[in-house]
Amino acid sequence: MNALRILSLAFLIPVALPSCKSAIPNREILGQGFPAVVGESLAGERMELPAHSGPAVLLVGYAQDAQFDADRWIYGLLQAKPTATILEVPTIPGLFPRVASGWIDSGMRSGIPSEDWASVVTVYGSDAGRIAEFTGNEKPRNIRVLLLDSEGRVRWFHDRGFSAGKLLELDQAIRALPAQK
Numbered sequence: 001m002n003a004l005r006i007l008s009l010a011f012l013i014p015v016a017l018p019s020c021k022s023a024i025p026n027r028e029i030l031g032q033g034f035p036a037v038v039g040e041s042l043a044g045e046r047m048e049l050p051a052h053s054g055p056a057v058l059l060v061g062y063a064q065d066a067q068f069d070a071d072r073w074i075y076g077l078l079q080a081k082p083t084a085t086i087l088e089v090p091t092i093p094g095l096f097p098r099v100a101s102g103w104i105d106s107g108m109r110s111g112i113p114s115e116d117w118a119s120v121v122t123v124y125g126s127d128a129g130r131i132a133e134f135t136g137n138e139k140p141r142n143i144r145v146l147l148l149d150s151e152g153r154v155r156w157f158h159d160r161g162f163s164a165g166k167l168l169e170l171d172q173a174i175r176a177l178p179a180q181k
Contacts, residue, residue, distance in 0.1 A: 073167070089120075089123060
């Protein structure tokens with residue numbers, strides 16, 4: 001229970017501060033290139049997004065409350081066994097979160113099994129802001145689900161919450177893309 005409180009505080013403080021700013025309207029981004037950003041996995045690996053190594057599903061979140069939505073997408077995707085990389089991308093804009101990133105990442109690690117750390121890539125600061133500008137951040141409890149092709153272009157996008165029908169549509173879109181560049 002203590003680890004859960006730490007994890008909750010780790011997300012609540014940095015996410016609450018930027019949420020005082022006005023929301024960025026959600027956008028239609030199909031066919032557009034994902035912005036080049038840098039994040040770090042919970043395993044400590046620096047990661048450039050988009051990776052350009054094959055199809056990838058990015059589950060972009062702007063609020064701690066989005067984890068419930070993210071988990072439903074992850075469960076469904078893992079059952080579908082897609083030929084795409086799946087990355088959960090907590091996106092935390094602002095200066096304070098960047099300063100507290102070690103503490104925030106430590107809180108997330110305490111609630112996530114170590115075998116999953118490489119698939120959680122946190123993006124902080126101005127790079128996080130670029131992602132928010134790209135997708136919009138209205139209704140932050142909804143995960144932004146993006147399917148990127150090997151060139152980093154958005155081939156499928158959904159930002160209205162989990163839907164079993166949309167999961168099937170995403171699975172078909174993944175299977176229609178070449179697996180590797």
